[in-house]
Amino acid sequence: MSLFQAVILAVVQGLTEFLPISSTAHLYLFPWLLGWEDPGIPFTVAVHTGTLVAVLLYFFRTWLELFLCGIGFHYPRQAPIEQVRTSRRLFWYMVAATLPAGVAGLLAEGYISTTFRNPVLMGTMLILVGLIMWWAEKRFLHSREITSVSLTDALVVGTAQAIALIPGVSRSGATIIAGLWRGMTREAAARFTFLLSTPIIAGAAAKTFIELRHSPLENSQLAALLLGFVVSAVSGYLVIAFFLRYLQTRTLKIFIYYRIAFGIVILLLAFLHMGSAR
Numbered sequence: 001m002s003l004f005q006a007v008i009l010a011v012v013q014g015l016t017e018f019l020p021i022s023s024t025a026h027l028y029l030f031p032w033l034l035g036w037e038d039p040g041i042p043f044t045v046a047v048h049t050g051t052l053v054a055v056l057l058y059f060f061r062t063w064l065e066l067f068l069c070g071i072g073f074h075y076p077r078q079a080p081i082e083q084v085r086t087s088r089r090l091f092w093y094m095v096a097a098t099l100p101a102g103v104a105g106l107l108a109e110g111y112i113s114t115t116f117r118n119p120v121l122m123g124t125m126l127i128l129v130g131l132i133m134w135w136a137e138k139r140f141l142h143s144r145e146i147t148s149v150s151l152t153d154a155l156v157v158g159t160a161q162a163i164a165l166i167p168g169v170s171r172s173g174a175t176i177i178a179g180l181w182r183g184m185t186r187e188a189a190a191r192f193t194f195l196l197s198t199p200i201i202a203g204a205a206a207k208t209f210i211e212l213r214h215s216p217l218e219n220s221q222l223a224a225l226l227l228g229f230v231v232s233a234v235s236g237y238l239v240i241a242f243f244l245r246y247l248q249t250r251t252l253k254i255f256i257y258y259r260i261a262f263g264i265v266i267l268l269l270a271f272l273h274m275g276s277a278r
Contacts, residue, residue: 001224005031017172018172018197022126027047044208045205050236096154098196100162125263129177132177149184159178161200168263170259
């Protein structure tokens with residue numbers, strides 16, 4: 001992989017990890033569309049680690065407060081007791097919401113990395129989830145803030161995160177839809193989504209890193225991995241800041257249109273490719 005390809009794919013990862021348009025599908029489909037070689041698992045781990053750093057840095061204070069309150073501390077010290085209780089509750093709700101995706105990831109690992117990586121499936125999921133997102137935008141009231149999240153809300157969003165293991169669905173897309181269905185504001189749904197994604201991204205990256213820790217890497221690969229890590233971290237951080245600000249005043253329509261259009265293009269190209277291969 002050239003450094004130019006590493007930068008392009010890292011930007012793609014940084015943009016699509018947090019926008020509701022499926023990072024897995026884009027990381028797979030971009031090399032397929034451009035005729036590049038598969039970037040490989042080490043590079044995928046590097047760019048996912050970059051986006052993990054982005055979300056940890058952006059939500060550092062929030063995670064610090066949730067974690068410390070969750071394990072029994074009163075943090076910040078000057079915070080009202082009700083705020084501490086809310087943070088403690090949110091922390092354990094997020095722990096519960098992480099379980100469905102963790103279990104699903106372990107059970108369906110083989111399918112996720114093989115059978116599910118299919119352009120037709122990805123294109124179909126891009127369109128289908130786009131239509132469901134449009135329905136959620138129109139159908140439900142969006143008035144609840146993240147502080148009102150219940151255990152039921154967390155489990156519903158966590159289950160959506162498990163479904164998003166199918167490439168093309170989008171982790172942020174599925175969980176934001178679930179949040180909207182439960183009556184959250186768009187910003188609250190996105191904020192909860194980003195917080196919830198942190199342990200899943202960390203777990204997936206750590207698991208793959210452990211599996212690859214003894215795999216030899218050439219110097220050229222190391223340069224691409226490092227560049228991909230840095231670029232995905234910077235672009236991911238900027239996307240989080242942009243998207244949360246964007247949702248304060250705007251809808252998800254542009255992402256719905258993009259998903260449907262991109263999905264149609266992928267299906268057309270896939271069918272044309274299958275036809276020419278006969």
